[in-house]
Amino acid sequence: MSNIIYIGYDFKVSPLQPATEILIAELGYAGFESFVETEEGVTAYIQKDDWHDAVLEDIQILSSGEFEIHYSFNEIEQVNWNQEWEKNFNPIIVDNVCSVRAPFHEKPDTKYDIIIEPKMSFGTGHHETTHMMIQHILKTNFEGKSVLDMGCGTGVLAILAEMKGAKPIDAIDYDNWCYINSLENVERNHCKHITVLEGDANLLKGNKYDIIIANINRNILLNDMETYTKCLNSNGVLFLSGFYKDDISVIEESCNKHQLKLVETIEKNQWVALKFLN
Numbered sequence: 001m002s003n004i005i006y007i008g009y010d011f012k013v014s015p016l017q018p019a020t021e022i023l024i025a026e027l028g029y030a031g032f033e034s035f036v037e038t039e040e041g042v043t044a045y046i047q048k049d050d051w052h053d054a055v056l057e058d059i060q061i062l063s064s065g066e067f068e069i070h071y072s073f074n075e076i077e078q079v080n081w082n083q084e085w086e087k088n089f090n091p092i093i094v095d096n097v098c099s100v101r102a103p104f105h106e107k108p109d110t111k112y113d114i115i116i117e118p119k120m121s122f123g124t125g126h127h128e129t130t131h132m133m134i135q136h137i138l139k140t141n142f143e144g145k146s147v148l149d150m151g152c153g154t155g156v157l158a159i160l161a162e163m164k165g166a167k168p169i170d171a172i173d174y175d176n177w178c179y180i181n182s183l184e185n186v187e188r189n190h191c192k193h194i195t196v197l198e199g200d201a202n203l204l205k206g207n208k209y210d211i212i213i214a215n216i217n218r219n220i221l222l223n224d225m226e227t228y229t230k231c232l233n234s235n236g237v238l239f240l241s242g243f244y245k246d247d248i249s250v251i252e253e254s255c256n257k258h259q260l261k262l263v264e265t266i267e268k269n270q271w272v273a274l275k276f277l278n
Contacts, residue, residue: 005048006033009073013041018270019067021128025244026059029217033177041069048075094134100156103188112138112163116154116185129215129241132266132273133157136239140211140275142166148209148231150224151216151242155182155196159189161213167193170207174200201227211237215273218243222254229258232278241273248272 009032013019020042024035032044046055056062062069091101091108098112107113130153137157143165149158152171161169171182171194179198186194197203201224210233214221221240232238238260240251245267252262255276264275 006045006076007048007051007073008076009044009046009071010038011041011044011069011071014068016041019061019064019069021269021271022061023059023069025217026061029219030055030058033175045076092131094131095138097138098134098160100134112160114156114159114163115188116156116159117181117188128268128271129273130156132268132271133213133215133239133241134160135266136264136273136275137161137164137213140164140237142211145210146208146233148172148204148207148212148214150201150212150214150228151220152182152196153178153215155185155194157213157215158182158194158196159185159191161211162191162193163189166211169194170197170209171195172197172199172203174198200224204228204231207231208233209236211239213239215239215241218247218251221251225254225258229255229260229278234278236278238276238278239273240276241271243272244270245272246270248274 011023013023020037024042027044031050032046034045036043061067089102091099091105093099093108093110097110099108099110100114100116102117103115137160142161145166147161147166147169149169149171152158152173155171158169158171173179173182176198179196182196186196204227209231212228212232214228221242228238243251251274255262260276260278262274263277266273
């Protein structure tokens with residue numbers, strides 16, 4: 001990976017929220033891989049090979065009259081990702097039960113203590129969607145359940161599922177950085193029942209799970225919904241996040257077509273995490 005060249009965009013955003021979260025989501029759809037939130041906005045990185053002159057053309061928030069957003073960009077030779085996230089990564093505690101921290105943080109007094117080094121991967125627990133998915137997992141019985149963590153990012157949700165007694169667990173991400181990082185974090189947390197795979201929903205053919213966790217963007221969820229439902233065992237649970245409150249209706253409609261019923265919604269800063277049963 002040392003030869004990869006990145007383009008770094010420095011966005012100054014006013015007011016910061018919810019504009020920064022919306023900007024990050026839209027940039028993610030456009031191919032940006034990593035984000036570091038700053039006091040003034042966010043720095044976003046995209047591989048030079050994936051960059052083009054019109055890369056920001058579909059970033060709708062840039063033309064919104066509600067926010068003022070300015071940016072500059074430059075070419076970067078291999079960012080020191082560890083240094084970047086260490087400057088910005090503070091430990092989090094969810095519902096006083098689950099902590100997500102780096103190895104250099106002091107161990108908190110929580111029932112579930114997850115140690116990660118996210119590097120470029122999404123899913124430190126700081127983002128609303130990961131935080132809400134952790135909340136769903138904490139409230140759900142995972143003992144002896146087979147689990148799929150689709151779009152696993154750092155592997156944090158799969159790791160928590162194993163800590164709650166799930167097995168076996170598949171953790172899948174199409175991004176090579178996420179795949180490698182999940183492998184590292186699974187080993188770091190001494191997990192024995194997680195298989196990390198690099199790929200997309202095509203890997204799921206013939207698989208069956210009691211619980212499926214999918215924290216991905218809306219369009220991928222809608223595209224792969226039929227695949228997820230075919231993989232879900234009878235009386236299974238499907239957790240979905242990675243989209244906004246305004247997207248609930250279209251997600252629910254898609255799930256209803258496959259006999260899935262929405263039973264619980266968690267909302268945070270316009271982001272949502274939904275629980276469906278079949």
